[in-house]
Amino acid sequence: MARRAKGASEINAGSMADIAFLLLIFFLVTTTMDVDTGLARKLPPMPEEDVIQDDSQIKAKNIYVVLINSNNQLLVENEFMDITQLRAGAKAFINNNGRNPESSDNPQKAIISLQNDRGTSYETYIQVQNELAAAYRELRDAKAMQRFGMMYADLNKTQLKEIRKEYPQKISEAEPKNIGN
Amino acid sequence: MSKFRKDSKKDTPGISTASLPDIVFMLLFFFMVTTVMRETTIMVQQSLPQATEIQKLEKKSLVSYIYIGSPVERMQGTYGTKARIQLNDAFATVDDIPQYITAERTARDEKEVPFMTTSIKADQNTKMGIVTDVKQELRKANALKINYSTRKKVQ
Numbered sequence: 001m002a003r004r005a006k007g008a009s010e011i012n013a014g015s016m017a018d019i020a021f022l023l024l025i026f027f028l029v030t031t032t033m034d035v036d037t038g039l040a041r042k043l044p045p046m047p048e049e050d051v052i053q054d055d056s057q058i059k060a061k062n063i064y065v066v067l068i069n070s071n072n073q074l075l076v077e078n079e080f081m082d083i084t085q086l087r088a089g090a091k092a093f094i095n096n097n098g099r100n101p102e103s104s105d106n107p108q109k110a111i112i113s114l115q116n117d118r119g120t121s122y123e124t125y126i127q128v129q130n131e132l133a134a135a136y137r138e139l140r141d142a143k144a145m146q147r148f149g150m151m152y153a154d155l156n157k158t159q160l161k162e163i164r165k166e167y168p169q170k171i172s173e174a175e176p177k178n179i180g181n
Numbered sequence: 182m183s184k185f186r187k188d189s190k191k192d193t194p195g196i197s198t199a200s201l202p203d204i205v206f207m208l209l210f211f212f213m214v215t216t217v218m219r220e221t222t223i224m225v226q227q228s229l230p231q232a233t234e235i236q237k238l239e240k241k242s243l244v245s246y247i248y249i250g251s252p253v254e255r256m257q258g259t260y261g262t263k264a265r266i267q268l269n270d271a272f273a274t275v276d277d278i279p280q281y282i283t284a285e286r287t288a289r290d291e292k293e294v295p296f297m298t299t300s301i302k303a304d305q306n307t308k309m310g311i312v313t314d315v316k317q318e319l320r321k322a323n324a325l326k327i328n329y330s331t332r333k334k335v336q
Contacts, residue, residue: 008194010194010197011197023207024207024211024214036237036238036241036328036330037235037236037237037238037330037331037332038232038236038238038300038328038329038331039232039234039235039236039328040298040326040327040328041327041328041329042325042326042327043316043319043320043324043325043326044320044325045320045323045325046320046321046323068309116309116313117309118308118313119308119309119310120309121305121306121307121308121309122230122303122304122305122306122307122308122312123230123305123306125309125312126231126232126305126329126331127230127232129232129329130232130234130331133234134234137234
């Protein structure tokens with residue numbers, strides 16, 4: 001009380017540095033800037049030189065052929081398709097379970113074959129990859145919801161494996177070739 | 182009540198500026214730390230395509246990058262506008278990729294080699310031709326884990 005009469009004393013700033021450093025360390029630990037994101041894929045190993053590729057044991061009806069030409073147009077199962085319909089188309093194909101005799105037998109056998117031209121833009125290619133991945137993700141989500149009552153991303157390892165076995169993501173990228181100019 | 186009034190009659194003491202340097206240093210450090218120092222100068226245009234089904238790229242130390250795109254504006258005079266591949270700090274051709282992958286592998290621990298990922302950072306305007314060539318080279322080099330670098334799509 002006696003000191004106050006002399007005027008407010010200076011606030012002790014000695015601990016300011018400590019607080020500053022505390023904050024600094026907090027930000028240092030928590031910030032993760034520039035997180036790299038992307039679509040993870042696995043390339044098929046290079047075929048052996050002397051082995052002739054034999055695709056004949058895969059029935060044609062189990063392959064969903066997606067072609068992209070140099071004008072970024074899609075030809076899906078020999079029909080022109082807009083990219084917005086691709087997700088629904090792929091889902092219907094994968095989840096056919098033999099209902100339509102022209103489509104896949106079951107999700108385990110279903111293969112999506114993706115072929116692109118050298119002139120296809122990378123952006124379109126990624127869009128297509130994204131739509132196909134989304135189709136699989138939606139099917140897996142639906143299955144996971146039905147079986148475990150959870151979204152696919154929230155499942156534990158064994159559950160993930162089970163769903164993944166049910167819906168294996170088989171996106172095959174054919175050997176590069178030129179289609180259309 | 183009278184206690185408070187007595188105080189307010191006096192001049193309010195000036196705010197101490199002794200801590201200002203600390204605050205400034207704190208901000209300085211913060212920006213110093215968060216600014217990612219790129220190991221490589223990117224010499225190709227990089228506007229990445231957008232996607233929704235993206236995954237985070239874990240374990241950055243195990244990732245090797247391949248940049249594809251047309252050279253940035255200030256280099257177009259010397260290198261033209263045709264899409265090019267950049268490995269580390271220099272432009273490269275597809276034939277340099279196996280060597281690059283080998284170099285990346287030898288730089289890592291042997292146990293970690295199977296987990297190495299190659300991130301393809303291609304500009305969205307590039308044509309698939311060059312990307313396909315890169316992919317073929319990666320297959321030959323047996324670097325099969327790849328990641329198409331994309332940004333998160335904002336709806």
